Amino acid sequence: MKGALGLTALSVAVSQVSAHYIFNQLTVGATKNAVYKYIRQNTNFNQPITELTSNDLRCNLADGGMNTETAAVKPGDSFTFTLDTPVYHQGPVSLYMSKAPGAASDYGGSGGWFKIYDWGMVLCVLDPYKKEKADKARPDIQRWIIKLEYGQ
Template sequence: MKNVVALVATAVLAAQSASAHYIFQSLSKGTAKGTAYEYVRRNTNYNSPVTDLSSNDLRCNVGGATGGNTSTLDINAGDPFTFTLDTAVYHQGPISLYMSKAPGAAVDYDGSGDWFKINDWAPNFSGGQASWTMKDTYSYTIPKCVPSGEYLLRIQSLAIHNPGGVPQFYVGCGQIKVSGGDSASPKPTAKIPGAFKATDPGYTANIYNNFHSYIVPGPDVFAC
């Protein structure tokens, strides 16, 4: 009987653990919730995180090295877009947006080129303690000054909810074709993997002990 109880408890914990994870499934223009995996590359690890800082899976998740049957979203520079998850972000940590220009078609691009960051949702400390932006949709705009062309648009949730454990990356890549852009050369840029290090203060932060400031890992945010 004890064995049965233990097995049931293990199953419940496993289910709770799985339900605590999430995946960025859709990308759309404006603030609408899009169709799952229409413009976002389909991952093959369900909603599990990536934890290896040296893995190419940090770019677009497991199974996301190429576009497969993923369509490419036409969008103008300066236009808003929205990423939607299967369930709201559950773990504390920053949310970041990156772009990388494809040398040709976004569907064929593996993300091995340069990435630049266009936004961070960092913690807000104005209430005396950290407040994180934990939602099921994240909206922002394509920078007006980026060159026209096809890009990978990457969203990342870095979960740092388990001090002493390994931080978790939940990532998804949308494919976009930007029109009406300008001639900026976005900087700073970084390679992924390589943009995040185990020694980064934002990677090793303990959010439960004397937590009054935070630096989001990765390059600084590019702005026109």
């Protein structure tokens, strides 16, 4: 009985956990950009996510998100996304791309998405989360948007 009670208490505690990291900085090659330059600023700080059908989950469209500048990233260039705070329990993180039919700044991400990279779980990492992905497999890249999904 005590075991069942403990599991119930644990499941309630786990259900209250939510994501609390924000990818807010982009580095292309050796150029580290200002926070939120080339990244649509989110409006749902520190969660919890309460509306799973919101377009803000896909592309941070609220509050003028589509006015964000577009970075020039050529095939073969490396790019790094940095989080706003140190991470104490990394990943998993998935990186997706979606081709914009016109200007990336006008695209809300409603098209198809495909995964280009996964990072697995790493525990007890005290440095800010930075990862690189050099994409050489897509020589036709013109106008794309990239999103990261962080799971705990």
